[in-house]
Amino acid sequence: MPIQLHIFVGSARHVINSSVFICRFIAFHLSRLLFHLAYFLIIDILGFVALVVLRPSNHEYNPRYVDMFFLSTSAVTVTGLATIQMEDLSSSQIVVLTLLMFLGSEMFLSFLGLVLESSKQNKHDPENRRVSSVTVCEQSQLEEAIPQTPSTNSTDIKKSCLKYLVFVVLAYMIIILATGSLLVFMYIAHVASARDVLTRKSINKALFSVSVTVSSFTNGGLMPTNESMAVFSSNNGLLLLLTCQILAGSTLFPVFLRLVIWASRGLRLAKAEEPDFIMNNTRAVGFNHLLPNTKTAFLAALEIALVAMTVMLFCCLNWDSAVFAGLTSLQKITNALFMAVNARQAGENSIDCSLVAPAALVLFMVMMYTPALTKFFSACEDHKQSGPEHNNRTKKGNAFVKMMTLSPLALNAAVIMLICITERRSISTDPLNFSTFNIIFEVISAYGNIGLSTGCSCSRLLQLLLHPEKKGIVCHEKPYSFSGWWSDPGKLVLVLVMLYGRLRGFHKQTS
Known part of the structure; x- marks a missing residue:
């Protein structure tokens, strides 16, 4: 038993040291964009697993994986769009979402x-100390010969x-x-x-x-x-x-x-x-x-x-x-x-x-x-400070950066057209709720990581307004975001938009 415990402690120590080394390597050698993308993806996946494992307070509610992944991404990217009723979640799930919002916040x-x-x-302090210790015998002569520089x-x-x-x-x-x-x-x-x-x-x-x-x-x-x-x-x-x-x-x-x-x-x-x-x-x-x-x-x-x-x-x-x-x-x-x-x-x-x-x-x-003025000012400062070292550093992963620096206007236009394709059936049957303006508003809200939404109301359902006598038409009011009524492909597209919007400040600085 002591031998097994010793092996377990040694393995755990090895895993921890390896994890610390990997984190330091990523932080010091990869570009800011790749580092933040890896960070958000890891936190997002861990949050998704936690939300799926924990059970909701409403025992009759069985959350779908797509909705849990959407909710985890919305929390990590500090967007705030929800495709489920928040009161169906348990206290432990609310704690997970709160932690995700904190870990993904700009602060x-x-x-x-x-x-x-x-x-x-x-990181360079130990090297400086070693150099000073080697030359300690000649320190007084160096101080006289070479004055301390500003x-x-x-x-x-x-x-x-x-x-x-x-x-x-x-x-x-x-x-x-x-x-x-x-x-x-x-x-x-x-x-x-x-x-x-x-x-x-x-x-x-x-x-x-x-x-x-x-x-x-x-x-x-x-x-x-x-x-x-x-x-x-x-x-x-x-x-x-x-x-x-x-x-x-x-x-x-x-x-x-x-x-x-x-x-x-x-x-x-x-x-x-x-x-x-x-x-x-x-x-x-x-x-x-x-x-x-x-x-x-x-x-x-x-x-x-x-x-x-x-x-x-x-x-x-x-x-x-x-x-x-x-x-x-x-x-x-x-x-x-x-x-x-x-x-x-x-x-x-x-x-x-x-x-x-x-x-x-x-x-x-x-x-x-419109991005925050703080990001605009910081982007201007980064442009002024750009030099040869900065240009060499930003060449790493240049293909990925170019892909990420697609024009935001073109990206949002492409996403809106894609959403109109995935939700074409709802657009034809419910044109008041699934209007083009509401879709644009939801996409811009996801891209800006804001979370405002027009929602979806049964009072605007055209079939109920034109044919109130038909009993086969059923509509239940759901107090969540408009994207909660979208199909699974539409929700997954919006997940990518939220991630892209959260990283827009970083890829602008690396371009």
């Missing part, structure tokens, strides 16, 4: 990139700044997630209308608070409720809490990051030279979400202006429509603000998108298609 990947870059910078100082400062940024981003994520979950839980515990919704749906309050906070902060968009946040449309406080979390985890993260660094410098939580160097040398640090002062202020001003314009247009077009039925003026403005923010990133809806005015839906579609 976690940025933190992981900082850790890898910091370890890469420290490049050495800047390299050391950059290493310490990367370590400092790792700490800052980690603390930022922990504080936002912990504080956000606590505030959501306290709101639900003290507001009867929100508490009654979860009680009626038999959803655990603590699990809901954590899942909603992670979904908002990571811009995942998947909620434990079937109707997303539409059942909380009258709860202004909850919608505003989630709005702040969405902005803190996406478009305004560079602004909050600068505020945190400035606050840590004021509170003297780190050496003064590290925050000063980071604030004044953002390009040298190489963190995409760390922008110069001017660009950070421009980003904040432009985001506020864009949200304000969207709120005004949305209210003007839908103020007296069925979208805001039963809501007060303050609740209408809060819901308009919530939708304006979600149309950029998270995709959580507090209203029925199928009732929104067409002009507002077109605006949502443009906002979903």
Whole structure:
């Protein structure tokens, strides 16, 4: 028995060492695009297996493999489209989806990139120590002959700044997630209308608070409720809490990051030279979400202006429509603000998108298609920094990169035509739900990793409208995304679109 245990421990140690070596090799030698693609595929497959193994809370519901794979991909790519009723899932499956959204989020990947870059910078330290130990006898002569160069100082400062940024981003994520979950839980515990919704749906309050906070902060968009946040449309406080979390985890993260660094410098939580160097040398640090002062202020001003314009247009077009039925003026403005923010990133809806005015839906579609300003700024910085080493590095896997850098407009047009082919039978029998506009809206939402959807309604089924006396026509309302009504080939095509959309920022930087 001890011999078998020794063999088992040795084998486990060998597997762990091999895994660490493979991860380091992939991180340091493969291109960013291939690394992220492998990362998303591995996490996606593991999430799919976990969702299939775990049983749903509704014992009468037997989930299909295609739907579970679609849901896992939607969580990993932080898209938020769902082809099943979320309330049919068990608490353990909700935990898996929450973990998938966190692991696939831009925030976690940025933190992981900082850790890898910091370890890469420290990789040469042992060699430097060995060289200095060999020449220690002549160190005084070398110091007199060769003065210390500024490049050495800047390299050391950059290493310490990367370590400092790792700490800052980690603390930022922990504080936002912990504080956000606590505030959501306290709101639900003290507001009867929100508490009654979860009680009626038999959803655990603590699990809901954590899942909603992670979904908002990571811009995942998947909620434990079937109707997303539409059942909380009258709860202004909850919608505003989630709005702040969405902005803190996406478009305004560079602004909050600068505020945190400035606050840590004021509170003297780190050496003064590290925050000063980071604030004044953002390009040298190489963190995409760390922008110069001017660009950070421009980003904040432009985001506020864009949200304000969207709120005004949305209210003007839908103020007296069925979208805001039963809501007060303050609740209408809060819901308009919530939708304006979600149309950029998270995709959580507090209203029925199928009732929104067409002009507002077109605006949502443009906002979903347009990438975040942070990615635009980082792409500009990468273009300025490109040199011979950068060009040589991007030549690796050039054929794959060229395939991935297909024009997004051409790709989306091809996907829309392909979806129209796979769903041609539904288009002919249900032209109101399966309209070309709804298909385009769903594809753009998947490509932008947003998750807004017009859904599918039995009230728009043309056969029921023309022949209400026919009893053979059966339609059941299902509160999930429009893609949930698609055929299996159509869902698989949308899975590829979600993965492509999640990687679009990386292949643009490698092209």
